[in-house]
Amino acid sequence: MSLRLSPALRHLRASKFTCNNCLRKKHTKISDEVHGMLRVDHAGEFGANRIYAGQMAVLGRSKSAALIQHMWDQEKEHKKIFDDLMVKHRVRPTALMPFWHIAGFLLGAGSAVLGEKSAMACTVAVEASIVEHYNDQLRKLANENPEKHAEIMAAIKKCRDEEQEHHDTGMDKGAEQAPLYKAMTAAIKVGCKAAIALSTKV
Amino acid sequence: MTHPLSSCFCSCRVNRGGQAENSLFSLFRGSVHLWKIDRMLARYLPLLQCYGNFMGRTTIIARPLLASNFSTNGTTSQDANASAQSEGRREEQVSSSKEDDVKFKIFSAALPLVHQLGWTKECLEAGAESIGFSKSSHGIFEHGGTSFVQFFHRNCNKELRKIAKVEQIESAKSDELTKVHQLLEKRLQMILPYLPQWPQAMALMSRPHSSLDSYKLLYELADDICFFAGDRSLNATWYTKRAAVAGLYITGELSLVQDKSANCDESWQMLARRIEDLRKVEEFGGSCSRQQEILKDIAQSSLTLIRNLTGMQSYQRNSR
Structure with a gap:
């Protein structure tokens, strides 16, 4: 059956090989779940940036400033990676960004006010829960479709390895000697879990 | 809760081509096993409900989408049933893209008629008719x-x-x-x-x-x-x-x-x-x-102030 299409609608048949959603050639469309993963990772790296910014605001002239600055620079790089992935897949950022902006800075500055060792304890707690979270994501992606998500998995792996490094450096710098180490890390870990759950959805 | 019509169309989608009539016929002949009755009831109950609800609008119900698909030829009902079951899954997948195609055709045929008929079911009806589809095929647009x-x-x-x-x-x-x-x-x-x-x-x-x-x-x-x-x-x-x-x-x-x-x-x-x-x-x-x-500077200096007030500066100096 032959059918004449109105000119306004003809493109629907023609545009088969470019992605409808962005300017690139057709790339594999990712599912909503992976969108959520990218959203929470982006929010996490953004939060980590703010934590280090808070720590640097307080400890900017102390002897561990160089170390914190180095870790911050790495976090900036991570955020850049996820920024690019977010734009590429057109993922909606979490609506809680302004909140993480303030909360991250306050957590960093607050822990740094208690001393360098407390700042390290905060880093250790945050990085530990982030590494765990990245590992969960990697397992999920590997189970689902490792070839399709190769790029995202590579990004997560790189970030995870460096976060693990931060965790170990924090331990080396005497995080465990901070006052109320156990209570503080437990509280921060609970906070991180809640933040992860919220940022995936909202 | 979904629209009662939508469940009707779900069942229509799978069983195009007058199979509804075929299987009901076989049910009455008594040649169907019990488990088949069960399955059939699950399948056709929404259809029957729909029939009850919309007695006045019989055109929508259980009619095949395409006039060409509508055929009650000589094959026995059991043959039709068996083949339908084996190919059911595949047909479902194919039908969704096929359905989009049909929707698109009806839609683009009905669009020029909007000026006379408005954004209505009647307009879709006229559009479907103008390109040789059954008048009732507008039913695949779930909410008219x-x-x-x-x-x-x-x-x-x-x-x-x-x-x-x-x-x-x-x-x-x-x-x-x-x-x-x-x-x-x-x-x-x-x-x-x-x-x-x-x-x-x-x-x-x-x-x-x-x-x-x-x-x-x-x-x-x-x-x-x-x-x-x-x-x-x-x-x-x-x-x-x-x-x-x-x-x-x-x-x-x-x-x-x-x-x-x-x-x-x-x-x-x-x-x-x-x-x-x-x-x-x-x-x-x-x-x-x-x-x-400026705000940043204010925040930084107030943090230093807090540290001095709480004695943290001296605590750190002593601990070094």
């Missing part, structure tokens, strides 16, 4: 006129995306708000041919059962316009920009519907003024962010 309008919106969004891709390359230099303005104008121009009927379409879109889909379409539109205008923000601005664009589109629609000036000039001027307003807001935001440096 509302689905028609949504289909139109979706197509306009797709078309805008295509236009935007070309524009992006041409006008790479112009700034974001200018591009937003251009794209919004292009999108609003798409509804111009249907302006006399547009209030009806807006009313259909704002009905409770379709409002969720309408919001999704509006979000899709705002997201596309912002993305192709070059917005790459990944913070709260992402939300404010999209909300502003969606608001502008709705305002433009409302003003177009009431516009009595030649070529709808007043509406286009209104749109340009709103864009200028947005530009002013953006400039104000820019000047605010320049004050951030």
Whole structure:
């Protein structure tokens, strides 16, 4: 059956090989779940940036400033990676960004006010829960479709390895000697879990 | 709760071609096992319910989608059943794309008739008839006129995306708000041919059962316009920009519907003024962010003050 299409609608048949959603050639469309993963990772790296910014605001002239600055620079790089992935897949950022902006800075500055060792304890707690979270994501992606998500998995792996490094450096710098180490890390870990759950959805 | 009609169409989708009649016939012959009755009841119950609910509208129910598919030839009912079961899954997959195709054909045939018949079921009916489909095949649009309008919106969004891709390359230099303005104008121009009927379409879109889909379409539109205008923000601005664009589109629609000036000039001027307003807001935001440096200094010095007050400075000095 032959059918004449109105000119306004003809493109629907023609545009088969470019992605409808962005300017690139057709790339594999990712599912909503992976969108959520990218959203929470982006929010996490953004939060980590703010934590280090808070720590640097307080400890900017102390002897561990160089170390914190180095870790911050790495976090900036991570955020850049996820920024690019977010734009590429057109993922909606979490609506809680302004909140993480303030909360991250306050957590960093607050822990740094208690001393360098407390700042390290905060880093250790945050990085530990982030590494765990990245590992969960990697397992999920590997189970689902490792070839399709190769790029995202590579990004997560790189970030995870460096976060693990931060965790170990924090331990080396005497995080465990901070006052109320156990209570503080437990509280921060609970906070991180809640933040992860919220940022995936909202 | 879903619309009662939608469940009817779900079962229609799987069992096209008059199988409903076939299997019911075999049931009466007594040649079917008990487990088959069970399965059949599950399958056809919604259909029967629907039949009860809509006795007056028999044209919608259990009619095959395509006139050519409707055949009650000599094959025995059991053969038909067996083959239907083995191929059921595959057929379901194929049918969804086939159905989209049919929908698209009916839709594009009905669109020129909107001027006479409005965004109604009757218009879809006439469109289907004009290209040789059964008159009742408009039934695949689950909510009649509302689905028609949504289909139109979706197509306009797709078309805008295509236009935007070309524009992006041409006008790479112009700034974001200018591009937003251009794209919004292009999108609003798409509804111009249907302006006399547009209030009806807006009313259909704002009905409770379709409002969720309408919001999704509006979000899709705002997201596309912002993305192709070059917005790459990944913070709260992402939300404010999209909300502003969606608001502008709705305002433009409302003003177009009431516009009595030649070529709808007043509406286009209104749109340009709103864009200028947005530009002013953006400039104000820019000047605010320049004050951030000062705020930072204040925060830093107050932190030092707190540290001194609580004695943390001396604690650290002693612990070294």
